[in-house]
Amino acid sequence: MFDRDRWQEIFSAIKQNKLRSALTAFGVFWGIFMLVTMTGAGNALLNGMTEGMKDFATNSGFVWTNNTTKAYKGFKQGRWWEFDNDDMEAIRRGVPEVDILAPKLQGWNISGGENVVRGLKTGSFTVNGEVPEYNLIDPNEMVYGRYINEMDILHKRKVCVIGERVYEVMFDKGQDPTGEYLRVSGVWFQVIGVAKTKNPNIQIGANKEEVVSLPFSTMQQTFNYGDRVHFFGFTAHDGESVAETVEKVTALLKERHSVAPDDLEASGHVNVEEMVKTMGYAFLGISVLIWIVGIGTLIAGAVGVSNIMLVIVRERTKEIGIQRAIGAKPLTIVGQILTESVFLTTIAGFLGLAFGTLVLQLADVAIKAAEAANTSDQGTFFKNPEIGLPMALMSLGILIVIGFFAGLIPARKAIRIKPIEALRYE
């Protein structure tokens, strides 16, 4: 319903004092602008963080050993213990909550010096032993070739998957490395693939770009690790808690290796599920903070609008009196004031929303440009600053509500004016 007389009155009131209207509107504009840009920035932070780990199995955990701190079953404290292949079997059999189990080897002792050689090219890289299942916990994108598979494990093939940095150093740009050979710590391995991690923000052990991954079984045999397992990653079945699974797994392993069950220092673990949860809370905290600040600023703006509407009502006391004398009902006057207040806040808020979105858009363009210029493959921590449509609609809704409440007090004041007093008012 477009009531021309009503809008005529609104525009006349706004035009009568342009500067005052603009300053009032600015309060609301600024509130919504802050809300939009800060939410956008918060989202960008969230995007940046999750972008670098979104494919990582969130229901996963990692377990490793430390020196014991308690004497137990005749063993003195401070004893070093290690997992082995049988432990893996025992976990598979004894802890049904475990879904994927991926034992890992870290070749610290064979990674020193210029350990990787191809012709005249040499490099110093970390050597890891992996099973195919590990690619399900911490997925890679294969730039060339394939990842380690069951056959590699079964036949203990001398093959390797290399990180991006390894490829850059050991091969020419654009060259297909698959089928080529690398000498890794004195032994020749055939390159079967180049892996690019999808989760650059989660580092387990070494820098994933500078890793040469060998089949787990090949590495155990070739480099004399016997049946040792340095640490392992696992995922829990759907619906099982990672924390509880970690408890069960460590209890089992401690029993198998005669480590005191209450020796909490003897093993270490990372619970990715917990970490993701904690991060979720942190982001929830950030968005709550953003909303508190944004809404606070908006309320300050609304108080400004309310204040100015009071002044407008006072200025128009006589006009309101005339209108009442010639038949305007109180509801007509209330409607007038409320429409004016909602109109002022909505227009100002809409401009704030538009301007905020524009700023976010510019920031996005700038970030993308910076990303394109940045040759290092480190993921940015700031990505896609944006606010969703629901958020935009919600803030518009909030504006209308705020405009309504900002108009209430002035409107009440306006109908309390008696026509007769208004007519006397000079």
Next chain:
Amino acid sequence: MNDSIIRVESLHKSYVNGKNALHVLKGISLDIKKGEMVSIMGASGSGKSTLLNVLGILDNYDSGSYHLDDIHISTMDETKAARYRNKYIGFVFQSFNLISFKNAMENVALPLYYQKVNRKKRNNLALEYLDRMGLREWADHLPSELSGGQKQRIAIARALISKPKVILADEPTGALDSQTSAEVMEILKEVNRSGIAVIIVTHENEIAKNTERIIRLKDGIIESNELNHSFKLQELEAN
């Protein structure tokens, strides 16, 4: 059943200001017939404006009774009062009280806006009334572009457009020079001839002389209430 448009019996009204009560109307009784033209005179403080406010349902009264067109007007909520004002009463003020951002036509049409008459219909009607006031060509002008006499004629057109039974005029010529005053009085008389009762509050004898009956107020009571014989003569001359 009777031909009074306004019937007031022993009306009392006082303003309470803290502990002091100011007794303004001390038992006013009067009876104004349909189509009559009456002036209410009195010095300032005599209670004439208060009486006009009560008659215009702009203010309420303490005791007594007030019948407008045989309807008993008692304390009522603002919405109802607004409806009665809109339907029965047309106001003409000393300071015109036009809405500054509306042009002449829109000002005249305003009472119909509150009756929710559609824009086209009410504007056409407003033009008709402006035509009767000889101001058709000024329809698009804002009040600030018009002279005092023109503004008062627009105010009268606005009072008339809702086809009221009574016109209440509070010092309608107070802000006008004598020649324009005479013109405005002529218009009010013409309005009266069409059958609408006109009540003029004034302190000028010149104006009062132009009405059928003169009611003089003093200190909140009616001092005199007499027919104005010279008015009859004028009427005869006019005919």
